[in-house]
Amino acid sequence: MKKIYAEILAIGDELLYGQTLDTNSHWISGELDKAGIKVIRRTTVGDIEQEILTAFAEAETRADIILITGGLGPTSDDLTKPCLCKYFNCGLEINQEALTEITEFFKSRGRELTELNRQQAALPTACEKITNTLGTAPGMWFNKRDKVFMSMPGVPHEMKKMMTDSVIPKLLEKFKTPIIQHQIIKTVGIGESFLADKISSWEKALPGHLKLAYLPSLGEVKLRLTGMGSSQEEIKHEIAEWIEKLKPLAGEYIYGYGEESLESVIGNLLREQKLTIAVAESCTGGYLSHLITSVPGSSDYFLGSMIPYAYEIKMRQLGVKPETLEKYGAVSEPTIIEMANIVRAKFNTNIGVATSGIAGPGGATPEKPVGTVWIAYSDKHQTVTRKLQLSKDRMINIRMASMAVLNLIRLSLPSKS
Amino acid sequence: MKKIYAEILAIGDELLYGQTLDTNSHWISGELDKAGIKVIRRTTVGDIEQEILTAFAEAETRADIILITGGLGPTSDDLTKPCLCKYFNCGLEINQEALTEITEFFKSRGRELTELNRQQAALPTACEKITNTLGTAPGMWFNKRDKVFMSMPGVPHEMKKMMTDSVIPKLLEKFKTPIIQHQIIKTVGIGESFLADKISSWEKALPGHLKLAYLPSLGEVKLRLTGMGSSQEEIKHEIAEWIEKLKPLAGEYIYGYGEESLESVIGNLLREQKLTIAVAESCTGGYLSHLITSVPGSSDYFLGSMIPYAYEIKMRQLGVKPETLEKYGAVSEPTIIEMANIVRAKFNTNIGVATSGIAGPGGATPEKPVGTVWIAYSDKHQTVTRKLQLSKDRMINIRMASMAVLNLIRLSLPSKS
Numbered sequence: 036m037k038k039i040y041a042e043i044l045a046i047g048d049e050l051l052y053g054q055t056l057d058t059n060s061h062w063i064s065g066e067l068d069k070a071g072i073k074v075i076r077r078t079t080v081g082d083i084e085q086e087i088l089t090a091f092a093e094a095e096t097r098a099d100i101i102l103i104t105g106g107l108g109p110t111s112d113d114l115t116k117p118c119l120c121k122y123f124n125c126g127l128e129i130n131q132e133a134l135t136e137i138t139e140f141f142k143s144r145g146r147e148l149t150e151l152n153r154q155q156a157a158l159p160t161a162c163e164k165i166t167n168t169l170g171t172a173p174g175m176w177f178n179k180r181d182k183v184f185m186s187m188p189g190v191p192h193e194m195k196k197m198m199t200d201s202v203i204p205k206l207l208e209k210f211k212t213p214i215i216q217h218q219i220i221k222t223v224g225i226g227e228s229f230l231a232d233k234i235s236s237w238e239k240a241l242p243g244h245l246k247l248a249y250l251p252s253l254g255e256v257k258l259r260l261t262g263m264g265s266s267q268e269e270i271k272h273e274i275a276e277w278i279e280k281l282k283p284l285a286g287e288y289i290y291g292y293g294e295e296s297l298e299s300v301i302g303n304l305l306r307e308q309k310l311t312i313a314v315a316e317s318c319t320g321g322y323l324s325h326l327i328t329s330v331p332g333s334s335d336y337f338l339g340s341m342i343p344y345a346y347e348i349k350m351r352q353l354g355v356k357p358e359t360l361e362k363y364g365a366v367s368e369p370t371i372i373e374m375a376n377i378v379r380a381k382f383n384t385n386i387g388v389a390t391s392g393i394a395g396p397g398g399a400t401p402e403k404p405v406g407t408v409w410i411a412y413s414d415k416h417q418t419v420t421r422k423l424q425l426s427k428d429r430m431i432n433i434r435m436a437s438m439a440v441l442n443l444i445r446l447s448l449p450s451k452s
Numbered sequence: 453m454k455k456i457y458a459e460i461l462a463i464g465d466e467l468l469y470g471q472t473l474d475t476n477s478h479w480i481s482g483e484l485d486k487a488g489i490k491v492i493r494r495t496t497v498g499d500i501e502q503e504i505l506t507a508f509a510e511a512e513t514r515a516d517i518i519l520i521t522g523g524l525g526p527t528s529d530d531l532t533k534p535c536l537c538k539y540f541n542c543g544l545e546i547n548q549e550a551l552t553e554i555t556e557f558f559k560s561r562g563r564e565l566t567e568l569n570r571q572q573a574a575l576p577t578a579c580e581k582i583t584n585t586l587g588t589a590p591g592m593w594f595n596k597r598d599k600v601f602m603s604m605p606g607v608p609h610e611m612k613k614m615m616t617d618s619v620i621p622k623l624l625e626k627f628k629t630p631i632i633q634h635q636i637i638k639t640v641g642i643g644e645s646f647l648a649d650k651i652s653s654w655e656k657a658l659p660g661h662l663k664l665a666y667l668p669s670l671g672e673v674k675l676r677l678t679g680m681g682s683s684q685e686e687i688k689h690e691i692a693e694w695i696e697k698l699k700p701l702a703g704e705y706i707y708g709y710g711e712e713s714l715e716s717v718i719g720n721l722l723r724e725q726k727l728t729i730a731v732a733e734s735c736t737g738g739y740l741s742h743l744i745t746s747v748p749g750s751s752d753y754f755l756g757s758m759i760p761y762a763y764e765i766k767m768r769q770l771g772v773k774p775e776t777l778e779k780y781g782a783v784s785e786p787t788i789i790e791m792a793n794i795v796r797a798k799f800n801t802n803i804g805v806a807t808s809g810i811a812g813p814g815g816a817t818p819e820k821p822v823g824t825v826w827i828a829y830s831d832k833h834q835t836v837t838r839k840l841q842l843s844k845d846r847m848i849n850i851r852m853a854s855m856a857v858l859n860l861i862r863l864s865l866p867s868k869s
Binding site: 050052053054056057060061062063065067073075076079080081086090093248314316320323324325326328331334337340344345347352382395396398429433 | 467468471474475477482483495497510665667738745750751754757762799800814
């Protein structure tokens with residue numbers, strides 16, 4: 036099968052000045068990769084006519100598909116449309132369908148259509164209009180022999196919706212790329228190299244048309260399994276079969292699939308089992324509670340937290356015994372056990388979790404260096420603790436310790452029965 | 453003065469596949485802009501020899517300075533060095549100084565130098581070695597007539613240190629760009645357009661060699677004042693004078709300068725005045741405490757928090773009066789006043805702050821739509837409240853409400869006396 040090449044072109048002075056981080060090109064790269072289209076180059080140019088025209092011409096020599104973002108605003112420094120007219124040797128005309136859509140867009144928001152906005156419906160006559168359902172700058176699709184130029188707005192959510200709903204399907208139809216399916220498998224509690232070791236026999240046994248990618252980030256490792264073939268159903272089925280084979284090797288580390296986050300997975304487990312949870316967090320300073328409450332509807336199971344940052348607050352407000360703190364210190368197993376049990380009892384929840392550690396850079400002792408963290412999980416049947424030895428970096432330690440607690444909840448929850 | 457143009461070239465398949473977000477090119481863009489060098493284009497290519505060589509040649513036609521990142525790892529898929537050798541028509545030789553530095557680097561970490569790592573000291577003979585103080589891949593500086601090619605590692609912190617310590621100073625020396633000074637002025641509590649209105653007379657009065665940029669982000673607006681001239685001292689002095697003239701117009705919104713964050717500024721104010729603080733946060737769910745404790749050394753002034761997410765916890769654990777909750781609801785001024793006062797009394801701190809609101813998407817009523825948030829500040833002299841009407845987005849509301857509380861602390865702290 037012939038390889039299909041794409042080039043991504045981002046237009047805008049604000050990108051070259053370092054004012055705006057170009058996340059569009061990155062996102063488009065990932066989407067094209069998933070669609071079986073190879074990105075050969077990415078280019079960023081400013082709002083300068085000659086630069087834009089040169090970039091068009093250069094891209095056409097290299098790629099089958101040229102995807103353009105930005106430079107479509109209604110003001111005069113936005114040059115993409117005039118440049119497209121020049122490049123495709125055509126004029127600019129009001130597109131009646133686009134005008135209707137833009138008028139509707141403003142009406143639905145109770146705003147009046149200005150002349151400046153009306154001009155957004157003026158499109159190069161050589162293009163096919165692609166509807167922008169979230170904004171006022173339409174997309175423009177140009178066929179040039181067997182190649183495609185596609186111009187999209189630079190506003191990320193408008194561009195993403197247009198890509199997903201219209202551009203990717205049209206590209207797949209035109210270029211007959213192989214049918215591709217992806218599944219993201221999310222793991223936590225194991226580093227990339229250890230995971231690779233554990234699943235190496237499985238990875239080696241994968242057939243040639245199934246590809247595996249490791250996507251590590253702070254506190255978790257994602258696996259992406261990509262299948263190519265001639266039937267969507269067949270690939271889906273095959274991927275599902277290989278995931279079943281993966282489970283005996285790495286099942287305990289797999290917490291979810293696709294877009295699921297660890298905090299949403301735990302939220303669903305708690306909601307399903309009608310369990311409630313409370314948090315006593317010291318070194319994580321609120322970040323663990325923030326992760327839990329970042330999930331919409333988390334008030335169904337999360338009742339509240341104590342953040343006993345100071346020694347006195349651990350004693351007087353939370354109620355850790357002074358003897359425990361004096362004998363073992365705040366960063367110790369006996370203290371963390373009390374913290375988890377007390378917050379569960381006080382807040383009258385099914386589950387209590389706790390963190391206490393040295394986030395750094397200060398506060399370390401020879402026995403308890405920066406990155407030493409104790410975490411605990413408590414329910415009516417059991418109290419489980421873990422000692423972590425993390426990094427020297429305060430923000431990394433806060434993030435990793437919080438993720439470790441979420442994972443401890445996942446592993447310790449009473450199994451559904 | 454002649455304009456100096458730069459092109460930024462990022463090399464790596466992982467960028468084109470959408471696996472790694474290229475933050476390097478963005479950061480370099482900003483640094484060059486600050487140095488008075490105009491970025492004319494940014495290009496990303498994969499690990500393919502012909503692509504890299506073409507990109508070198510194209511960049512040379514457009515720019516005076518070509519800055520290259522990535523492709524310097526020790527493995528065989530990293531092609532930048534062989535490509536540079538071809539382009540500059542020279543061989544690869546062990547650079548003795550680089551070898552000493554790499555050996556030292558490994559020794560200081562108690563690791564042995566492998567043959568693969570030893571090869572990182574092999575450099576094109578046409579280049580000048582630039583020391584990498586944080587890693588093992590040296591930078592390479594090539595002069596080609598009046599142009600410069602500079603190759604740097606792709607690891608962000610290694611590249612940034614090399615740029616700041618060596619590359620920018622060398623470029624400024626070679627290209628005699630105008631002397632440029634920047635000052636970032638950080639504001640909070642006012643939107644971009646309102647701020648622009650307030651300071652328009654000041655902005656119009658700025659002399660031509662002082663340029664103003666608005667850099668808005670979630671919850672704050674940064675102003676960047678850039679001065680150009682012939683003497684560093686003179687520009688610095690002039691910028692300071694114009695900032696003094698800005699203060700009568702926008703002083704109450706200015707919380708800091710340069711790299712200061714709102715949470716670190718408040719931390720310093722609290723520490724200087726030997727004040728302590730406690731938090732009762734409901735709708736912000738831990739994020740406010742997380743911001744405060746993200747500052748190293750925050751245990752000097754932050755004693756702890758309660759997160760009374762559930763109604764019962766607000767009553768039983770924090771101690772808000774049932775009558776108040778019943779009569780006014782959890783999202784109300786009487787409740788928020790009690791929350792701030794109680795947490796201050798319970799935790800025995802000088803200051804108490806509180807949040808309660810509808811973060812969304814659920815929980816709204818006709819009178820209290822999503823985005824309604826009450827915040828309060830309490831010390832022994834006063835209790836100050838604010839009602840916010842934020843957005844429909846849960847994460848934006850959590851962030852904006854937390855920033856608003858930090859700003860309320862800043863504005864309400866007893867003045868130093």
